[in-house]
Amino acid sequence: MAPLSRHRAILLAYGAMIALLLVTSIFSPGFLSPGHLRSIVVLAAFIGIVALGQTFVIIGGGIDLSVPWVLNSAAVLMTLFAAGQDAPLLWIVPLLLAAGALVGAVNGIGIAVFGVPPIIMTLAVNVILQGGILVYTGGSPAAAAPPLIQYLAVGRIGVVPVIGVVWLVLALLASLVLSRTAFGRQLYAVGTSATVATFSGLPTLRTAIAGYTLSGFTAALAGMLLTGYSGQAYLGMGDPYLFTSIAAVAIGGASILGGSGHYIGTIAGAFVLTILTGLLPALNLSNGALLIVYGAVILVTVSVSSDAFADLFAFVRRRRAAG
């Protein structure tokens, strides 16, 4: 059992988010200005959307390392197909979302049905997609994002960024699915113990595959939206999302071993990472420093929720009680 109950872990994540906001606003005045807060929401939304699928996969006891190039592929193909026009999006967006979901389903089938370890399966799919896009584009994909996508990514409704609204809707749906549906209940059960789930008559394989399918879907969605933010698709745009999507889930209080956590926590995780990211350039640090921070954050959060730590807490408590 994790040392922290589910609710406490999520509260802790939000506590960290608020503390970080306050600290940052001291370091750089103007951090809490509406414009800046809005840009935090926009950047957090991209992490949050990718991490949505990752949350489901991790709750189900797996991991998805194919996120970067599912995202990147969708971004590149969308800009190429649309060629800057809005009209073709009508078929492009559904097609690419379905393609992302299909890639996820292939991951899930390889893992759940054929027993390929999740890391190998998703890492291989990631490399294959990377190669495929490089072959297809010849290494230089340059096409601008259509206006509609740009509006979705950076537009505003009043003071609210459009993508914030998109994210909010997705977040509500994800939370509903996790907390209030049969599928959510099964996912937690499969992630806690696939054996117990099977012995309880749950559709274990189908549930695990569905998690990966969703992850492919959200990665593709995030990829298309991200082109609107950067104005175009470029190679390597998905790479940071491998670490951030996993880190956001871990910060949000999910056990990396599966069976616990909630998307509500992941949202706080996405904000924590975004604020950190925003903070570092302010301190004149580079992309490299960011990677170091992501790695350290993953290590620290999973260490704190590890069994060994729980034992240590229990030991210290006993000592104190005895002494």
Add this chain to the structure above:
Amino acid sequence: MAFLEATSVAKRYGGIVALGGVDFAAERGEVHALLGENGAGKSTFIQVLAGSVRPDAGSIRLGGAEYRPADPRAARAAGVAAVFQELSLVPDLTVAQNVWFRREPLSRLATARRSALIERTEALFARYRFPDIAPDREVRRLSLADRQVVEIAKALAGDPSVLILDEATSALAPRETEWLLDLARSFARSGRLVVFISHRLGEVRALVDRVTVFRNGETVGAYPIGAVSDETMIADMLGRRLDRLYPERHATATARLALKVRGLSAGAALKNVDLDLREGEVLGVAGLQGHGQQALFQALFGALRATGEVEVWGKPVSIRNPRRALSPALGLALVPEDRRGQGLLLSKSVRENLTLSVIPRFSRFGLLSARREKALVDEMIAFLQIKAKTPEQPAGTLSGGNQQKVIFGKMLLTEAKILLLFDPTRGVDVGTKGEIFRLMRDLAAKGYAILFYSSDLSEPVHVADRVAVMRNGAVAAVLAGEAVTEEGILRAAMVERAAA
């Protein structure tokens, strides 16, 4: 003072007393049998001797000195080697590498050369006249019997002064069994000690010099083998028990067949099993541990691939997986052997565990109804008197008995009418045991059909209408009426195999 002498050794696991203070004394030069039913405390005691379990109280002296091994390594260093039923071999290493694992002879380059290992292994095999096993073969390619033999070689490699054999003959063919008995005898004659655990009384009588009998974690008798009859040993093992634990039994079986099994087979574990289970009947399944009972239950639940014909309520069915078994069309539910690994999500609440198999019963279009779930949960908690602070308490924090009740509740909510209960009372307190037996009889009276295995022989005798005794993956006998006694079951389960 005896060579190996244990005094008042005790060990508890939570609320369960495994050893209540046993005494044991054995001399150099003898083969000493340790007898007792499953759960009498034998295996805990030898784990203490082998250093893998540390006792809570009591003392052990070996060769006159205090003996308190901290771990298996320390026990081996003190000259105590145990051959357990759970093998400690590494499948991907060769026989020779396994035998000398962690005591490899090293060359000048600090390597354990293949030829040196093989030479040493062959010398060891020759010294103890081992059956022929190629030292260069990887262990995963050996039969179970050969692995058992290699495990014995590994124990002997350290030249121990005490050799513990825990059911070491159970996997062996008659010829290898004879070899092992010879080995034990000559090992003891060379001035060392063999502690021998076996369920086969014939073997015990032929081999050992003295016996000690355990029951319920206590020593109940110690005799020279020549001065004790089989009847006395069996009586010591079984003892007299409180019969109040058991409910009154009324015959409630009808003529209607709930489950008809013909020729059920699964590899070496299950051979051609035929069974009839009637509506309203509790059919006991008994036998020594590991004779196919587990495979039978798993096969009927679709958790183990098996061949053969199964009819449920008169209809031929194929039970592909547990999901199919639990489906309303079949209505087969299992209380699995491994409560924590197969039955419960320990970190999840009592509520979630209870309703895990019946999610469709409180959901519509995939959406859960908390209200309807609560109704199901409250009803079951009240019905089974599950003692949880709230339904939200994690199942892993309940007592063993209450955990088992949650599994029963989960099974009953599925409305399955054929219940497969695998050792449902193991590690459960006496009070809950009584409740479980009463529940079983009540359910039978309501028309449920129950298949019931227990590692405690007395339970099927008092609870079941008939008892199928399994031996070597097959049904050796089906006892009914007056024939259902512990002695009868033991006899059917322990009859020596015919010489090959």
Add this chain to the structure above:
Amino acid sequence: MTLAARSEPVAADVRPRAARDWTALVVDRAPFLVACAMLLILLGIYSTLQRDVFTLEELNLDTTASLTLLLAATGQTIVLVRGGIDLSIGGMISLGTVIAGTQFGEDPANAALWAVIILAIGVGAGVANGLLISVLRLQPFLVTLATWSILGGTALVILPSDGGSIPSGWTWFGNTGFGGLSTSVWILAALVLFWLWFRATRLGIAIRATGSNERSAYLSGVSLTAVNCATYGLSGLFSALAALYLVTQTGTGSPTVGNGYILNTVAAAVIGGVSLFGGRGGLASTIVGAFILTIIGNLVFVLSISSYWQPIASGVILLAAVLASSLAEKSARRGGM
């Protein structure tokens, strides 16, 4: 007093000595044999497209092309045999090339000192992986994912984009040869000798045993913490060696070059027949796997197909190999025991 004192002939009931079980041996090594056959077929195709394939010169060229991967994959093989996985290889190789590119300078003594420092960093990072895995009881992929990020990030901090320079003496060493064989072939030979020695040491046996069955190994007296530290420490050491060799080929430091090696090291090992589930396989498998990947690269080049096809090919072959082995595992389990 021992039983050996008996003088009668040994073993009264000797069964006829089991003939060496050839079918089982072949089945056991099926993945390796399939990989060998695949390598031969690829070489055959290659020789129809290119003259003079079976020459010393071609051996020198292909070994030089494979050696960075081979060195890193040796570490990955040890980790896989232990039943783990090391993703931090990617970060360590990048970091190694970057330190070399920025610190070596022209003074040979200075370069040698920094080479030792790079090796020490490799071992240190690996031991840290091993400690985190055993002491905090975390999953290997998670720990090495995080250290990959940290090491790779450090590389980017030191050198944000490709650059730095490698002294000519260092690159000369990597590209010269002795007795008609290139440096790479000699290093490969040393690697093979190392492996033949290592697998027979107590540590080598303990690592394989722990990957094969952790509980049995523990019950037999193996310290899991020591085994994990040694396993990942060696993997870090080989990644650092790979980086030191890589810079002789590229002549520059590159902060992201290592990422491409993560999957390829696993691919080389697994294609050649190393089990992802621990306990089985060795360097022979990895060498064959690495050469398969290199020859595919050659073919892509000779056929003047876009070089971007190469990762696709290795990814697909890796998945095929893993699928085949996990299906074989499943059917073996179904077959009894």
